[in-house]
Structure formats: structure tokens, C-alpha cells
Amino acid sequence: MGFNIAVDGPAGAGKSTIAKRAAQELSFIYVDTGAMYRAIALYFLRHHVCVEHPEEVENACDQIQIAIRYENQEQQVFLNGENVTAFLRTEEVGNMASVSSAKPAVRAKLLNLQREIAQKENVLMDGRDIGSNVLPGAELKIYLTASVQTRAERRYQELKEKGIACNLEEIKKDIEERDYRDMNRDVSPLVKTEDAVLIDSSNMTIDQVVESILNLYQERRHSL
Ligand code: DC
Secondary structure: OOOEEEEEOOOOOOHHHHHHHHHHHHOOEEEEHHHHHHHHHHHHHHOOOOOOOHHHHHHHHHHOOEEEEEEOOEEEEEEOOEEOHHHOOOHHHHHHHHHHOOOHHHHHHHHHHHHHHHHHOOEEEEEOOHHHHHOOOOOEEEEEEOOHHHHHHHHHHHHHHOOOOOOHHHHHHHHHHHHHHHHHOOOOOOOOOOOOEEEEOOOOOHHHHHHHHHHHHHHHHHHO
């Protein structure tokens, strides 16, 4: 069994950037579970699956195969054999993922895959329920967050740099709605477990957050 680091937190807290960097520094495999939920959401959008119909969701899940592979240390997500990584980061897919990931059949579909990967390797896995549900025995758990204002401003900046027209208030509203859905769903909601270390990145740079994760790792490794 590998050393498992779980990083959970709300949308826009910088999890993927930070988790990817920290994993690289540690030579751990970085597993972005959000991308797996996004791949299922993409299938639902493409096939017009009605997420409010449990039977439709279950039938769709039976048709879906998700796999991940690594190319140049970058996670690639395969949906029924097609590399869909390039299609996953849109707002449309993100919003659908936030809704569809609340469905039990969707979560059941990904749980074993995520656990299997962590069993074999040293992984740094990021998501919403990694410390609480996927890897409750993880050697190190981190809850990474930032204020809604900070997260919205970061997202606004990111979109502006890409030349995408956007509105800060709308982004803020979107983040609040997504937080609410992720934290209040019945199955595996986003929570900070008691044994997770809280990092609020509102006033921290990416480097500082990565550094604190590396320090926590060293401390934990020596105490084991
Ligand atoms: O981290 P992200 O924005 O790529 O995740 C997309 C959605 O997937 C998010 O709104 C909640 C869901 N998700 C989840 O429910 N559990 C995870 N472990 C990861 C993501």
C-alpha cells in the first residue's frame, strides 16, 4: 500500500494546481477525481441524460467506462476509450458535474476505481470526499479552502486572461451555488474531517501552500 494524501475542498480553492505541483515535488501520482466526475457529466450532456430520473442515470452509468492514464505525468481521462481530457474544463461540464456527482449511481461508479489506484501507488488525490469516504485511512488529509470572494476573483482573472467575457458577481453566485450543492448533498458531501489539516489559501501564494503541504508530509512521514 502506498502513502496516501487526500486533498479536499470547495471549487476554486486552487486544489488542482496545488495538488499537481505538490505531487510532482513528491514524485507521487496525482489523481484529479473531479476530472472523473466531469467525464461522466460530459457523457450525460452528450447523451441528454435526465439527471432527475434515477433509472436513466443508472442505465447511463452502466454504459460508461472511465479510465485514467498518464502522459508526461499529466492525467488523461478516457470515457469509453476516448480521451476526453480536453473537453472537461468548461463551465457547462463543471455545473453538470456538480449536479450529477450527487447521484449515488455516479459515485458508486467511481469509488472502486479511485480506491484501486490509491492501493497500488503513492498518490495525492484531490476531490470532495477523499478524506471522508474514498481514503478514510489516508496518512495525510488536507482541507484546502479560500473565501468565496478570493475564489471568485481568481476565477475571474483566469477567464479574463483566456479572453473569455465574464462577470465577477455571476462567478461568485455560481461558486456559492456549487458550494451549497457539494456540501449539502445526501451522499458523500464535502466536509472537513476532524483529522484533516485546514489550509486557508485566501492570503497565501501557490508556492506557500505547496510548501506547507510538503512540510506536513515530512512531519507525518517521520511520525509514522
Ligand atoms: O474539482 P472539480 O471542480 O473538477 O469537480 C467537479 C465536480 O465534481 C464538483 O462540483 C463536485 C464533484 N466532485 C465530487 O463530488 N467528488 C469528488 N471527489 C470530486 C469532484
